[in-house]
Amino acid sequence: MTMDLFSQLPAEPWTEELSPGAMVLHHYVQDQVLSLLSDVAEITHVAPFRHLVTPGGYRMSVAMSNCGSVGWVSDKQGYRYSSIDPLTQKRWPAMPDRFLTLAILAAREAGFTDFQPDACLINRYDVGAKLSLHQDKDELDLRQPIVSVSLGLPAIFQFGGLSREAKCQRVLLSEGDVVVWGGPSRLNYHGVLPIKAGFSPSTGAYRVNLTFRHTGHTEKR
Ligand code: SIN
Ligand code: FE2
DSSP: OOHHHHHHSOOOOEEEEEETTEEEEETOOOSOHHHHHHHHHHHHHHSOOBOOBOTTSOBOSSEEEEEESSEEEEETTEEEEESEETTTTEEOOOOOHHHHHHHHHHHHHTTOTTOOOOEEEEEEEETTOOEEEEOOOOOSOTTSOEEEEEEESOEEEEEOOSSTTSOOEEEEEOTTOEEEEOGGGTTOOEEEOOOOOOOBTTTBSEEEEEEEEOOSOGGGO
16 A cells, blocks of 8 residues: 555544543544535525624634524623524524534534534634633533534644633644533633644635534524
8 A cells, every 4th residue: 555545544533531521532523524614615605704702892813603593692792692693684504414413423422422402603713813711601501512623724722620720731633623521521611722824725724613512592592
């Protein structure tokens, strides 16, 4: 077998535990990267990427969109889930079956057997964009995990503890890696360090992240 042929082979998946209930499924997404990205392109054609403003008035460096029955939004009034995209005044695009299946299977792989995502936040990082340490706590039912899929340029993910001061682990997330955190780690602080310049064959100069959640806000629409 030639080296060229080797480089075509998918990387071997492996699992890294970060803390109880939190793990990285390295190379979990193997042959679906381009299909996922074409779904992202379709979604963001309808619900364009935009830079949200934090309640404190700062423009976020990460550009965001959503699909699913509700989407995460932020403005001067606060953070919340909304069934209407404030930019278009329309419902968010439906979550593609491919997204749903991937999220459910990844959650199961990490030990969460009954994941029912109703929202997917789509984050687009250009070079230098970052996400400060935060907790995902706008969801009503914290028994279900968060499933986060990395595409495009690599990132350094910070994964801390239940307090902002807890020491953070730093994990390199490459395209196809999936992080799942739930159970005792569901409210752990996490963030993304500024994305370094680079070139990704699939996205060019971006990192794209899909974060699946069960928000519990769907029924209240
Ligand atoms: C998030 O915390 O919502 C996104 C994490 C990531 O981009 O890896
Ligand atoms: Fe988050």
